[in-house]
């Protein structure tokens with residue numbers, strides 16, 4: 001995959017948090033330059049922020065932005081998706097690849113709203129794309145050519161790793177890896193709160209919790225690392241970690257995490273339903 005150049009120009013419709021993470025990741029890869037990136041905004045102040053931080057082209061006209069693009073990413077929220085798709089549909093050119101980052105709009109709905117001459121793909125990135133460490137599940141529509149698949153694969157490989165899944169699986173990915181960074185950060189906060197409950201100062205408590213996550217993540221990133229092996233390295237038989245791990249399970253860690261993932265998947269499905277029923281035909 002690495003032998004293929006990242007397709008450019010890349011257009012991001014909606015310069016929000018995820019769009020900025022993707023911009024950062026692409027620029028950091030060195031495979032894309034600021035002049036290859038266009039982003040649309042609703043608020044001029046936000047446009048100025050993105051221009052001054054990253055040097056990208058900023059526009060307010062979505063239809064104008066898509067002209068001549070290799071890849072167009074839909075990075076607005078659910079409420080703006082129908083409006084933005086209606087705006088760009090007449091301006092899209094045959095062969096363009098449209099990648100929707102929305103958790104809420106299904107392939108069938110995207111394909112119904114966009115011309116049949118464009119390839120439609122759904123992606124579910126997460127914020128680690130901003131540091132080139134993203135894992136991005138992707139699912140393809142019915143009109144995707146090998147070239148369109150390759151182009152999207154190459155683009156997300158520049159921000160980490162692409163992972164092709166079915167559309168049903170993409171909903172699961174939304175509840176696990178799309179949301180997941182927030183859960184991990186919340187765990188770090190809980191660890192810091194526990195340190196403070198035992199008398200540590202807030203700054204030291206935060207440093208302990210943060211250092212633990214960053215160190216543990218680096219170990220997990222080593223070739224051949226497994227969670228079972230890494231847990232065994234910490235948990236001295238009959239020792240303190242074993243007691244702590246037992247407490248985590250007794251108090252429902254697996255159940256609580258399972259519940260958060262199930263609620264996320266459920267919410268994603270409900271929003272997709274809502275979106276399908278409110279879409280203009």
Ligand SMILES: NC(=O)C1=CN([C@@H]2O[C@H](COP(=O)(O)OP(=O)(O)OC[C@H]3O[C@@H](n4cnc5c(N)ncnc54)[C@H](O)[C@@H]3O)[C@@H](O)[C@H]2O)C=CC1
Pocket residue numbers: 013014015016017018019040041042043046062075076077078080084101102103104124125126127178179
């Ligand atoms: N934040 C995340 O980690 C993830 C977000 N997503 C999806 O990405 C999409 C965007 O999410 P966020 O970046 O978090 O939201 P956000 O609210 O930060 O970004 C949306 C941006 O679109 C802009 N916008 C609204 N209408 C517009 C228009 N007509 N033209 C141009 N720009 C317009 C808004 O001003 C805002 O800056 C959502 O569909 C979300 O489900 C998917 C995976 C992860």
Ligand SMILES: O=C(O)[C@@H]1CCC=N1
Pocket residue numbers: 103174178179
């Ligand atoms: O919270 C959300 O709705 C989006 C989708 C996955 C991550 N952020």
